[in-house]
Amino acid sequence: MATAVRTALGMGAAALATLMLTPPAARAASAGDPVRRPSASPAPSPTTSASPSPSPSPSASSSSRATPPATPTASPSGPRVRTYAYGSHARQIMDVWWHTAGPRRPIVFVIHGGWWSGGDKKYMTSITRSYSDLGYTVVNLDYRLSGDAAWPAQRTDVMSAVNAVRRHAAMFNADPSRYVLLGFSAGGHLATAVGAYGDGRPGLRGVVGISPPVSPLSAFADGSAFGSKEQQKLRKAAIKLAGGCLPAKCPRVWSSMEVPFHASAGDPPMLTIHSSEEFVPPYQSEMLKESLQTVGVPMVVKTMAGTQHSAPLYREPGVAETVQAWIVARLGRVAPPAASPAASPAVSPPQR
Template identity: 70%
Template sequence: MVSSGRNEAVKAAVKSASAAGALALVAVVLAQSGAAAEAGATAAVTTAATGTPATETPQPSATPSPSASASASSGASPSPSPSATSPVRIRTFAYGPHVRQRMDVWWHTDGPRRPAVFVIHGGWWSGGDKKYETSVSRSYAQLGYTVVNIDYRLSGDAPWPAQRDDTIDAIATVRRNAAALNTDPNRYVLLGFSAGGHIAAAVGTYGDGIPGLRGVAGISPVVSPLTAYADGALGVGDAEQRKLRKAAIALAGGCLPTRCPKIWASMEPAYHVTSRDAPMFTVHSDDEFVPPYESELLKQALAEVGVPMTVKTVPGRQHSAPVYRERGVARTVQSWIAARLAPATP
């Protein structure tokens, strides 16, 4: 783990820095083409980066039931508060000018406005693609949610905080267009895998709370790049931890913590918690290369400001998607999300 002296030095650098101005969100209007308007119950997910259509996605079942096969591993799954389903339209939209600033949106075309689940893929911040989260996205669409499966600029495209900013821009774009997407702009959660879990946690602790965000869930989230940097030191970490250390350095634009403390501090969700942050839920294997104690550090920081966080561990060394496929994990995450997105009681 990072020494307390280094942590305090980085924290001090953050406190001495001037407050950043408000994030300028990219104004992107979701313009549906005539083809999208005629797509009906099911539309092909178009890949904006290449302009080529992907395989047509099957329509979710008419009614979400506990036995619905949301994914091969999810098991029985709870229904969200708007239990009635409707035809689902799936389209890829741009939320910014870069080729990776794209999102697949799955939305129900009639019935009540649905709460949303934003899915954020992993891949060491330097790789991965939203297409790998298609099964997870389908599972939450089948449960009745709007689902937003996002791509974002990778570390080779732009250093931190581009990844966090892209996610905030995607959220803002969906909220601006909530009526067209039959979505409740004030009820959504983030679900991130590995590096995507880090991005989700960073968004969850950004500023003084993100409007409408009800919860953040992470599967093997790298919630402390500084800890990953220390754990991956030569002679300390295993091969995957050394790879993660290099990935964290690349995320910081190639700059080490001692030379760029402000950048590294900005990557640490635990340094930015406030009492208005959304609750969090994370899952790790107890012996994986992104150890549960990273989440425990964040849990402690959130507890100090009165924000609840649950850290669940499962046996083994599995990481990210394989953890999600462990027996009962997907169901537990879905239940937590359903509770977070339930309508507020009067």
């Protein structure tokens, strides 16, 4: 099994190396640059600026692809917000929130859930704003869904978005050597899968999953005829993510999706939170914790009473505060966005 897993990972790495970060029309002129999506008018909310078109508007100049427009989408005292493409598919887009003043800031990547087959970054806007308010550069991203492409396209998309932002970190006043992934439900699976990919990712300081189904094989088993309706739905969603192929027929695909199989010593520390009675049970994360601890990587699994899942669980009293404190401990505390550059203190040392 381990050999099959490593083989699948090697194939994924080779595929990743061929990815381009701009639509085909823009690659010849500006290879490797993220492309801003056109919008009718500037607005503080990034969800209004996204366009389904995978290419820039005809009026966009080649220089506009390399740097953001001069006019910010928010007030001078607030963050600048833009929607960029990191690939040619309509869902390969991301909203970047960044502060132009002060020191380069660590990055928080937010990954929405939705059974791998639905969901949208627009539902993560308030959570994105909360981390921007803490002073971080924040990336709220979409990715190809299971109806668009089978696994590992979703993991590849997250890594592509991360690579694009890190490559252009100066453009976003960001520190490419310090970032975390924060994923919800299916997005939590993607976040942990990226964290466990290979033997660590450059600059990745931590991974947080809220109700993450880190073990699709367990979800498949739990979703039998004896499982709850939600567990049966999750089983079907995992099958769809695997391209419609069952575990017995496509063991390599399912092994690639199974996060606990890929723990290695270079992986980042992780935090996951579940409800005690939700349909993605805490024992899935406990499996991942055991695998990570075996190779010396710390992981914290917290369980809250009740049945809340994903974003509703995040809104339970104390959960958001716990996650924010954990992220601050890994990235360091940055100056409040409203502080003047002269008054901005140095970023406090993060904790591993």
